[in-house]
Amino acid sequence: MTGIRVGYIGLGLMGAPMARNLLKAGFSVVVHNRSRAIVDQLVAEGAQAATSPREVATQVDILCTNLPDSPDVETVILGKDGVVEGARPGLIVIDNSTIKPETARRIAADLTPKGIEMLDAPVSGGQIGAINGTLVFMVGGSTATFEKATPLFEAMGKSWTLVGESGAGQIAKAANQIMVAAQMSAMGELLVFAQKAGVDPFKVVEAIKGGAAQCWTLDTKPPRLKEGNRQPGFKARMQLKDLKIILETGETYGAPLPLSAITADLFRQMVEDQGEGELDNSAVLSVLERLARVRVGK
Amino acid sequence: MTGIRVGYIGLGLMGAPMARNLLKAGFSVVVHNRSRAIVDQLVAEGAQAATSPREVATQVDILCTNLPDSPDVETVILGKDGVVEGARPGLIVIDNSTIKPETARRIAADLTPKGIEMLDAPVSGGQIGAINGTLVFMVGGSTATFEKATPLFEAMGKSWTLVGESGAGQIAKAANQIMVAAQMSAMGELLVFAQKAGVDPFKVVEAIKGGAAQCWTLDTKPPRLKEGNRQPGFKARMQLKDLKIILETGETYGAPLPLSAITADLFRQMVEDQGEGELDNSAVLSVLERLARVRVGK
Numbered sequence: 192m193t194g195i196r197v198g199y200i201g202l203g204l205m206g207a208p209m210a211r212n213l214l215k216a217g218f219s220v221v222v223h224n225r226s227r228a229i230v231d232q233l234v235a236e237g238a239q240a241a242t243s244p245r246e247v248a249t250q251v252d253i254l255c256t257n258l259p260d261s262p263d264v265e266t267v268i269l270g271k272d273g274v275v276e277g278a279r280p281g282l283i284v285i286d287n288s289t290i291k292p293e294t295a296r297r298i299a300a301d302l303t304p305k306g307i308e309m310l311d312a313p314v315s316g317g318q319i320g321a322i323n324g325t326l327v328f329m330v331g332g333s334t335a336t337f338e339k340a341t342p343l344f345e346a347m348g349k350s351w352t353l354v355g356e357s358g359a360g361q362i363a364k365a366a367n368q369i370m371v372a373a374q375m376s377a378m379g380e381l382l383v384f385a386q387k388a389g390v391d392p393f394k395v396v397e398a399i400k401g402g403a404a405q406c407w408t409l410d411t412k413p414p415r416l417k418e419g420n421r422q423p424g425f426k427a428r429m430q431l432k433d434l435k436i437i438l439e440t441g442e443t444y445g446a447p448l449p450l451s452a453i454t455a456d457l458f459r460q461m462v463e464d465q466g467e468g469e470l471d472n473s474a475v476l477s478v479l480e481r482l483a484r485v486r487v488g489k
Numbered sequence: 490m491t492g493i494r495v496g497y498i499g500l501g502l503m504g505a506p507m508a509r510n511l512l513k514a515g516f517s518v519v520v521h522n523r524s525r526a527i528v529d530q531l532v533a534e535g536a537q538a539a540t541s542p543r544e545v546a547t548q549v550d551i552l553c554t555n556l557p558d559s560p561d562v563e564t565v566i567l568g569k570d571g572v573v574e575g576a577r578p579g580l581i582v583i584d585n586s587t588i589k590p591e592t593a594r595r596i597a598a599d600l601t602p603k604g605i606e607m608l609d610a611p612v613s614g615g616q617i618g619a620i621n622g623t624l625v626f627m628v629g630g631s632t633a634t635f636e637k638a639t640p641l642f643e644a645m646g647k648s649w650t651l652v653g654e655s656g657a658g659q660i661a662k663a664a665n666q667i668m669v670a671a672q673m674s675a676m677g678e679l680l681v682f683a684q685k686a687g688v689d690p691f692k693v694v695e696a697i698k699g700g701a702a703q704c705w706t707l708d709t710k711p712p713r714l715k716e717g718n719r720q721p722g723f724k725a726r727m728q729l730k731d732l733k734i735i736l737e738t739g740e741t742y743g744a745p746l747p748l749s750a751i752t753a754d755l756f757r758q759m760v761e762d763q764g765e766g767e768l769d770n771s772a773v774l775s776v777l778e779r780l781a782r783v784r785v786g787k
Contacts, residue, residue: 292686315700327700329693352696355688362688363696366679370702373675374668376748381664384735387744388590390653390660395627398650398661402613402625403723404668406704425701437682446685447780450674453751482745 195342198222198247198254200267202229205314206257208321209287209347214238216346221250248277253343254284260432261290268298280306285340289313291436292361293443295331299357308336311357313364314348317425325349329367331359365440368433372454374408379476382487392487393417412473419489421474428468431458493640496520496545496552498565500527503612504555506619507585507645512536514644521545542566546575551641552582558730559588566596578604583638587611589734590659591741593629597655606634609655611662612646615723623647627665629657663738666731670752672706677774680785690785691715710771717787719772726766729756
């Protein structure tokens with residue numbers, strides 16, 4: 192259907208549905224993943240399997256990576272049997288992972304002399320967004336590369352914004368997570384606050400959500416918390432990983448982050464001390480519930 | 490037009506337009522204010538002047554108060570020449586001020602034996618909302634009193650929610666301000682973070698505002714900051730006052746407030762150290778700009 196041959200490396204909770212949407216859009220898709228089960232599944236749906244990132248790179252025009260953290264992306268792109276070993280000039284690499292902006296910038300700088308074009312393009316929208324093809328892409332890189340990659344964004348997302356040069360997509364994602372972590376933590380604070388003061392926390396949310404406090408977080412999370420549903424959504428351990436990236440990046444660029452230092456500590460307590468990293472990020476209120484000896488919702 | 494005689498005490502930036510909307514709705518309105526100019530203005534528009542809160546109370550069925558802080562409300566209602574001295578059983582007092590929930594509860598408890606009904610009904614929506622009659626009322630008190638007061642809420646607001654018993658309206662307002670202060674501070678953090686990392690902060694906002702970070706704050710404030718407009722809106726010194734109420738209330742009820750402790754400190758620095766209490770609460774980013782030696786927007 193389309194002449195662009197695409198690759199997808201990293202078929203996790205996000206990567207697999209994103210690769211599937213590329214297939215559905217008619218692309219010829221070559222996939223690679225460390226564990227094999229999901230590869231077989233996508234091959235059954237029409238993808239071709241490759242045994243290494245290098246082998247993906249030899250067969251495609253544009254490839255996407257979607258990996259847990261900065262070192263994984265470095266290894267897959269620059270390491271042994273990595274993308275760079277199989278790439279020819281003109282290959283476009285789109286990294287959909289959420290990693291350190293400096294790492295994104297360094298990888299792009301390493302690829303440029305080889306004629307490989309790189310976009311950092313982390314996403315917001317969660318697994319639901321990945322499945323439904325309604326992700327929001329925050330992109331860093333050149334305008335020309337961004338335009339060439341647009342057919343892929345169209346297949347996987349609902350919006351894509353070129354924020355700036357390499358790393359700018361990761362900076363935007365970090366900025367997004369500064370706000371999300373603050374809203375999740377503030378929601379936890381206000382729910383526990385109301386409960387301790389003897390007022391129904393969910394009536395409080397009803398009263399305030401139409402005013403200046405309005406946010407996606409208050410619109411979507413309280414009904415689930417009220418029912419005692421703290422399943423992800425977006426896992427707390429991923430929120431913590433992103434907050435660590437934010438704090439390191441703030442250190443690198445000299446940006447003061449007093450609020451994110453606190454939200455990172457709340458998520459650290461939730462994930463590391465309480466062992467609740469697999470729960471939804473909205474469940475960070477459990478740190479405050481423990482201190483206050485209350486339970487909000489069922 | 491309506492048989493209910495109403496009073497309004499405290500004709501400040503919020504109180505004056507709220508009293509005006511009661512007049513426009515056809516109520517007979519008796520007003521009182523410490524300084525006289527605004528009283529004369531409202532008299533010219535059809536209100537009657539009273540020389541003390543006591544005198545207002547003798548002439549009306551329902552009266553509203555709208556005063557800067559907790560001690561002002563106590564004095565006006567319970568003090569010498571106060572409301573309580575002129576009140577007869579059945580009088581309804583609606584306090585639209587933002588004050589300590591404990592103070593609201595104590596005043597209500599003092600009035601109950603005298604047959605005076607009290608609602609704490611702080612508002613969200615700012616001066617614009619007061620002028621346009623689109624305020625959001627968060628109400629604490631009895632259902633019967635709430636229902637009797639509804640014609641006044643209709644004249645001044647777009648929504649009114651009975652959150653719970655006395656004090657619950659103030660708890661909801663405090664909860665609202667926990668979230669608003671967190672969003673304003675997080676927005677400041679992410680704007681300064683982007684700028685320090687060499688990325689256009691307002692492009693970042695464009696990229697993230699449609700995702701999980703979406704909030705009224707990100708929807709409305711960045712265009713003003715981009716143009717260098719830091720005029721209120723909602724004054725930073727009022728945000729600080731509200732945060733002090735939140736922290737004291739958390740202390741009273743044993744609610745942990747790690748995030749609000751930080752946002753209160755940011756607003757304290759802005760208001761007390763930098764002398765910027767008359768600016769908009771979104772201008773709290775100036776504390777971070779000073780640390781980072783940058784300016785966001787014009």
